[in-house]
Amino acid sequence: MADPNMRWARHRDGMTDTPHHDSAEQAGATRRSVIAALGGATLGVAALGFTASQAAAEGRGSTPRAAGGPVVAACVLTPEQTEGPYYLDLETVRKNITEGKAGVPLTLRVTVVNAATCLPLSNTAVDIWQCDALGIYSGYVAGGSTPDTTFLRGVQLTDSAGVAEFTTVYPGWYVGRALHIHVKTHAGGTVSNGTYHGGHVSHTGQLYFPETFNAKIAALTPYRNNTSTRTLNARDGIYRNGGSSTLLAITQNGSDLSKGVTGTVVLGVDPAATP
Numbered sequence: 421m422a423d424p425n426m427r428w429a430r431h432r433d434g435m436t437d438t439p440h441h442d443s444a445e446q447a448g449a450t451r452r453s454v455i456a457a458l459g460g461a462t463l464g465v466a467a468l469g470f471t472a473s474q475a476a477a478e479g480r481g482s483t484p485r486a487a488g489g490p491v492v493a494a495c496v497l498t499p500e501q502t503e504g505p506y507y508l509d510l511e512t513v514r515k516n517i518t519e520g521k522a523g524v525p526l527t528l529r530v531t532v533v534n535a536a537t538c539l540p541l542s543n544t545a546v547d548i549w550q551c552d553a554l555g556i557y558s559g560y561v562a563g564g565s566t567p568d569t570t571f572l573r574g575v576q577l578t579d580s581a582g583v584a585e586f587t588t589v590y591p592g593w594y595v596g597r598a599l600h601i602h603v604k605t606h607a608g609g610t611v612s613n614g615t616y617h618g619g620h621v622s623h624t625g626q627l628y629f630p631e632t633f634n635a636k637i638a639a640l641t642p643y644r645n646n647t648s649t650r651t652l653n654a655r656d657g658i659y660r661n662g663g664s665s666t667l668l669a670i671t672q673n674g675s676d677l678s679k680g681v682t683g684t685v686v687l688g689v690d691p692a693a694t695p
Contacts, residue, residue: 495535495538495688496535496665496688497535497688497689497690498535498623498625498665498666498687498688498689499625499661499662499665499666500623500624500625500662500695501624501625501626501658501661501662501663501666502624502626502658503602503604503624504602504626506549506551506557506559506560506602507549507602507604508549508558508559508570508573510570510573510615511545511547511575511606511615511616511617512570512573512574512575512614512615513574513575513576513577513611513614513615513616514574514575514576514614515574515576515585515586515587516574516586516587516588517548517571517572517573517574517586517587517588518571518572518587518588518589519558519569519570519571519572520571521552521553521571521572521589522552522553522589522641522642523552523553523589523590523591523592523642523643524589524590524637524640524643524677524678524680524681525587525588525589525590525673525679525680525681526587526588526589526590526680526681526682526683527585527586527587527673527680527681527682527683528548528585528586528587528588528601528627528668528682528683528684529583529584529585529682529683529684529685530546530548530578530583530584530585530586530603530627530684530685530686530687531578531581531582531583531684531685531686531687532544532546532578532582532584532605532686532687532689533582533686533687533688533689534688534689534690534691535688535689535690536690538688539582540578540580540581540582540583541578541582541607541689541691542578542579542580542581542582543577543578544577544578544582544584544605544606544607544622544689544691545575545576545577545578545605545606545607545609545616545619546575546576546577546578546584546586546603546604546605547574547575547603547604547605547606547616548573548574548575548586548588548601548602548603548604548627549572549573549601549602550572550573550588550591550600550601550602551572551591551592551593551594552571552572552589552591552592553589553590553591553592553642553643553645553646554592554642554645554646555592555593555594555595555646555648556594557572558570558571558572558573559573572588572589572591574586575606575616577611577616588601590629590633590637590643590681591629592643592646593646593648593650593651594648595648595649595651596651596656597651597656597658598628598629598634598650598651598652598653598655598656598658598659598663599628599629599634599650600626600627600628600629600658600659600663601626601627602625602626602627603623603624603625603626603627603666603687604621604623604624604625605621605622605623605687605689606619606620606621606622607619607620607622607691607692608620620694621694621695622689622690622691622692622693622694622695623687623689623690623693623695624695625666625687626658626659626663626666627666627668627683627685628653628659628663628664628666628667628668629667629668629670629683630667630668630670631652631653633670633681634650634652636677637677638650640677640678641678653667666685666687667685668683668684668685669683669684669685670682670683671683671684
């Protein structure tokens with residue numbers, strides 16, 4: 421559920437989820453937890469406060485792991501961010517969430533680890549939702565969509581390495597917000613009849629995209645038909661409140677950007693939390 425203390429400011433197009441006030445330092449947002457299994461070492465990527473996606477984006481290579489398998493770079497509790505007004509409790513378990521929506525193909529890989537131990541969290545439900553290339557969310561009348569649509573929403577369970585993978589498209593944008601994908605993690609639930617049931621939400625956040633790719637994507641079809649002014653990450657108040665922690669590392673799949681990209685990120689969560 422959305423934070424009851426938040427009041428939402430919406431633009432006339434009904435598509436802005438900017439809060440009236442920022443919770444400037446989200447609880448736990450700056451906490452660094454480096455595991456004792458690393459022999460008490462406080463150096464390295466985790467001690468510097470980098471997430472795995474930032475490390476990759478800076479050209480530091482793949483996410484480092486200790487001998488026992490922890491994801492060292494993710495020894496950081498990922499900041500909570502607002503749920504926004506477009507969440508639907510569908511909990512449909514599916515890898516491909518496109519439903520035929522046009523856009524640059526995006527393979528999204530989310531790794532979820534315990535921020536206290538850095539060990540991968542398996543069987544965690546990763547729940548994502550996003551707008552399409554023109555800034556429209558499914559399930560809402562605003563912006564031309566209809567209430568009975570479900571595109572670009574879905575849930576995947578993490579595997580033994582803590583990884584959940586989705587087939588989706590690069591998101592578009594709408595007034596007042598940078599390009600982003602919403603994410604929740606759920607712990608303790610079960611799957612039946614293709615739907616995730618029970619458990620509790622252990623993290624709510626948003627994933628962001630590097631501006632170098634955003635600019636190139638905006639020039640492609642169908643994104644160039646989006647008439648809304650694109651907000652840069654640096655001008656998005658929600659991004660400025662911890663968004664750099666979940667900036668995706670983007671890899672282009674081949675020489676033609678329109679053929680697709682892969683985005684990766686590591687979320688450090690407290691599986692017992694109920695934010």
